[in-house]
Amino acid sequence: MVTYGAIGLCCLVFALGPLSGLNPAHGTGDTLLAAQSAYFERWGVIPSELLSGTPSALVTPLTALFVHGNWLHLLGNMLFLYVFGVMAEERMGRVxxxxxxxxxxxxxxxAYAVAHAGSDETLVGASGGISAVLGAFLFLFPSARVTSLFPFLLFLPLRFPAWIVLVFWFVLQWLAARSAGPGPGVAYLAHVAGFCVGFLYAWGRYRRTDRVRAPASATQGESQP
Incomplete structure (x- = not known):
């Protein structure tokens, strides 16, 4: 399946890269830090360069989808892809x-690059694409139930309809995007843009077909950070 293949590829890229600490070829200390910086600049999106339109920069939104900054970044993204990607893939088809x-x-x-056109900060991660999957999932499976862990509920595992979980997630990303700047940190605006793209695509592609309205269980559980 494409979902499992994407998870495996992201994990492999991270393990072989300088951010995982698993590949001794990247050295240690200052050598490792230099390798990490060069890795981000080569494969990540730099808004000011992307909007310059050079061929190499135009490819970076593709390569950046498979690059992650640390273990937490990787595992969080792969969890969301694992939870929501399988059912969306089954509905859409692999290709x-x-x-x-x-x-x-x-x-x-x-979209993030356009909003922060003058930024030289590097942007990496699969979260923009995964957010698109979440948006499509909301339209396709609004009543599917997922297990969620909410911090303010003492991390108790509770099951909610997908539309509640995903709308709540989207609102959090929107509020965070409004207060975030173009500097280092989470690119919440990319999450918002990806989610909207995914929802609108599913609406345009599947609005004339039957959606899954039964309160079916999602294939996996879901953790809400």
């Missing part, structure tokens, strides 16, 4: 799902 998730991720990173 369409692959093109959709990559295209959604590209547009999400491009």
């Amino acid at each position: 369409q799902f692959a093109l959709f998730s990559v295209g959604g991720g590209y547009l999400a990173l491009l």
Whole structure:
């Protein structure tokens, strides 16, 4: 399946890269830090360079989808992809799902770059594409129930309809995006853009077909950070 393949590829790229600490070829100390910086600059999105339109920069929204900054970044993204990607892939089909998730991720990173056109900060991660998957999932499976862990509920595992979980997640990303700047940190705006792209794509593609309205259980559980 495409979902499992994407998870495996992201994990492999991270393990072989300088951020995981698992590959001795990248050295240690200052050598490792230099390798990490060069890695981000080569494969990540730099808004000011992307908008310059050079061929190498235009490819970076694709390569950045498979690069993650640390273990927590990787595991969080892969968890969300694992939870919501399987059912979305089954509904869309493998080829369409692959093109959709990559295209959604590209547009999400491009939207962030346009909003922060003068930024030289590097942007990496699959979260833009995964956010597109979440948006599509909301339209396709609004009544599917997922297990969620909410901090303010003492991390108790509770089951909610997908629309409650995903709308809550989207609102948090929107509020965070409004207060966040273009500096280092989480690119919440890319999450918002990706989610909107995914929802609008699913609405346009599947609004004339039957959606899954029964309160079916999602294939996996979900953790809400």
